Amino acid sequence: MLRDLSLETLVVMKLINIVGARPNFMKMAPIVRQLERHPEIAWQLIHTGQHYDDAMSRVFFEELQLPPPHVFLGVGSGSQAEQTAQMMVKLERAMQSYCPDMVLVVGDTNSALAGALTAAKLCIPVAHVEAGLRSYDRTMPEEINRLCTDCISTLFFTPSRGAGEILRREGVPADRIHFVGNVMIDTLMACRERAMQSQILETLQLEEKNYAVLTLHRPSNVDTPSTLAWLLEVIGEIAGRIPVVFPIHPRTQRRIEEFGLQPRVGTMPQVKITAPLGYLDFLKLMACAKFVMTDSGGIQEETTVLGVPCLTLRENTERPETVTEGTNVLVGRDRDKILAEACRILDGHGKVGRVPERWDGKAAERIVDVLLRWSSNPSGG
Numbered sequence: 001m002l003r004d005l006s007l008e009t010l011v012v013m014k015l016i017n018i019v020g021a022r023p024n025f026m027k028m029a030p031i032v033r034q035l036e037r038h039p040e041i042a043w044q045l046i047h048t049g050q051h052y053d054d055a056m057s058r059v060f061f062e063e064l065q066l067p068p069p070h071v072f073l074g075v076g077s078g079s080q081a082e083q084t085a086q087m088m089v090k091l092e093r094a095m096q097s098y099c100p101d102m103v104l105v106v107g108d109t110n111s112a113l114a115g116a117l118t119a120a121k122l123c124i125p126v127a128h129v130e131a132g133l134r135s136y137d138r139t140m141p142e143e144i145n146r147l148c149t150d151c152i153s154t155l156f157f158t159p160s161r162g163a164g165e166i167l168r169r170e171g172v173p174a175d176r177i178h179f180v181g182n183v184m185i186d187t188l189m190a191c192r193e194r195a196m197q198s199q200i201l202e203t204l205q206l207e208e209k210n211y212a213v214l215t216l217h218r219p220s221n222v223d224t225p226s227t228l229a230w231l232l233e234v235i236g237e238i239a240g241r242i243p244v245v246f247p248i249h250p251r252t253q254r255r256i257e258e259f260g261l262q263p264r265v266g267t268m269p270q271v272k273i274t275a276p277l278g279y280l281d282f283l284k285l286m287a288c289a290k291f292v293m294t295d296s297g298g299i300q301e302e303t304t305v306l307g308v309p310c311l312t313l314r315e316n317t318e319r320p321e322t323v324t325e326g327t328n329v330l331v332g333r334d335r336d337k338i339l340a341e342a343c344r345i346l347d348g349h350g351k352v353g354r355v356p357e358r359w360d361g362k363a364a365e366r367i368v369d370v371l372l373r374w375s376s377n378p379s380g381g
């Protein structure tokens, strides 16, 4: 077989990039775009299949122009242990077959942890994008994933100075920590213009700045019947003042059915439930909303950059700069606080913030620069 020697000699590094769940796709897209400009890095994209629906996966590949994955593991749903273990078994084979110099994982999903653990056990260095985030709440699967991934990573790409300080306090050598900015915001900036062409407001018959958006999927909010019922009650009260659009996550949909809460949801005509939306529609929906209520991590960041007030339905956040600098307010599960903050926004006094440092659309560029430097001196940072 003829081999293209010119290309082979050019390659300075082989990389495996791992995605699996919805937020991974937004974080990986700008990195892949940068890698495409650097033929000296050979790479594979592996999709674990943690999210597999068209609405949770395929639409993001299309809209974010992600190339089809080189390897699809088809792991699907399962308990935390089942899902992570199955991914590891399949990832091990994929990594042994490609023999990368480094494995890059993004965020805090089970797919990221499975990728990091499998690589570390094969003695392959791990690069963690979105390193150093801590909610200090170990009941969250994502917090366990973050802690474990950071324990075994070699390169740490952080979205904020605070995340770097946390890592240093935990003993990570300073030369391994790279403050690159926020890759999720790279995607937001790259897609903003296209998103504004979306017809989602017309489709859902909404008026700009005259509706709120709700997303809910954290196990702590949706997996207990009394908590979910209580949250829907509070949302119902807010919907008495402003229409609420609720693109519903499959986990939440399932729980509403399991807990017999459909009748309650059905009696809230001001709450518009939709299937999970694609990236562009959802970005337009957020950008034009009066405010957003969420328990997602990424949405806290996106609303901060869009300048849209965000009420986070959690007791803590691993993204404190969205509160100290951005438009985010932690309202937890305090009914009075949720309603008071919603009223404040409706009365025209929503929080105004600024965009945090290096959330400027260039994070992926910085990441690839560091990878190239590392490839020439793997023992350095």
Ligand code: UD1
Pocket (backbone or CB within 6 Å): 021, 022, 023, 050, 051, 052, 053, 054, 056, 057, 077, 078, 108, 109, 110, 111, 141, 142, 217, 249, 250, 251, 254, 296, 297
């Ligand atoms: C996962 C991530 C979370 C991220 C979220 C975004 C972990 C630990 N959690 O949570 O950090 O914010 O994705 O969505 O990795 N399901 C479908 N179709 C799909 C995917 C999932 O119906 O395409 C169902 C599953 O069957 C399961 C439920 O949704 O019952 C939850 O999926 P799972 O991947 O376990 O976690 P998420 O709650 O989505």
